[in-house]
Amino acid sequence: MYQLILSNVAKHISLTEEEELFFLSLLKLKTIKRKEFLLKEGGVSRYQTFVAKGCLRTYTIDDMGKEHIVMFSPEDWWSGDMYSFITGKPAAYTIDALVKTDIIQISKNNLEKLYEKIPKFERFFRMLFQNAFVIYQNRITSNLSQKANERHKQFIKTYPGLEQKIAQKYIASFLGVTPEFYSAMKQK
């Protein structure tokens, strides 16, 4: 469980054993059930969340009450409303679990402690933030320039294997089409 987050961190910065232990001491493990909320729109995102197992979704609810999934966070991904976390302002998005999910969280306070003791973590979280930015950019670009079937191909590349693990109505929501249309689209 901890091994996964350590190797995730190791992708960007390298830690001594001592540093690893300090890092782990600041983390909180949690298991959340299917449909349980991690964050609701309008609330404040106080944690950065790493997914060890399972899958989270980040989404908005429009005026008609329809849900629109902005991103998934399967195993080995991070989640959280970056904007809300950084600014302390209300989140634009809601986050919940699509299946029973094991997560590892670090609070904003503990993150400050971490930065103080191991400054290279600033680099790590700056990169997380930048990645979030790229994800948003890609989302905008693909929504503007691609049809649903092309977005579907991109979804498969972005989230390999995820298609098998979650209900397809969620994939439809991510692609921005109705479940009915998605079902029909798949047949080709």
Next chain:
Amino acid sequence: MYQLILSNVAKHISLTEEEELFFLSLLKLKTIKRKEFLLKEGGVSRYQTFVAKGCLRTYTIDDMGKEHIVMFSPEDWWSGDMYSFITGKPAAYTIDALVKTDIIQISKNNLEKLYEKIPKFERFFRMLFQNAFVIYQNRITSNLSQKANERHKQFIKTYPGLEQKIAQKYIASFLGVTPEFYSAMKQK
């Protein structure tokens, strides 16, 4: 000209006269012609750009060669590919001028000098970055959940008065529809 950027800064941080002068000494004025490029996709964004007069557009070009406008930067807005500026990596977007445009730029180097001498500017540019994030979030949400006519209403709110100043094919591109459809849509 300088007054505009000073009052823009004053929205977030307050400066002494001396600080204002130092800030201004780091800036570079420029006028760019209609259709002139400020940044091309794949290049690196080395400046943050403030628009004193005129209007810039930030856009992508898809596989079919079609342009999709992600944001406008009219008078009193900032422009630049935030991601590229921060990371030094290639920009995802192209930026050019829709009309003759007066801009004020600060280079990455000068920005570092500014931070060193007047640390509160870190706060200012952090807020610019956060605003860019919000703009992206809104763009994603409205693309996912709104029809073209609703996005049009939102466009008018976001950019008051801009509709009169630029060719409507650009507005169509921003809304994600063809010029023909936009033309028809307006008639109501």
Next chain:
DNA sequence: CGTCTATTTGAATGTACTCAAAAGCGGTGG
């Protein structure tokens, strides 16, 4: 004033949605 580009108009087409109903699937309780 003429040229070039932008806008409008219209017809045919494509992409995606709504609504309704049937079929499939998974978990739970008896």
Next chain:
DNA sequence: CCACCGCTTTTGAGTACATTCAAATAGACG
């Protein structure tokens, strides 16, 4: 272990939103 319930997926018909292509009209600028 089976039957049932609730939710998801499929299917189909009818409709709405948006695109393409072509041609006519209007506007802007040198």
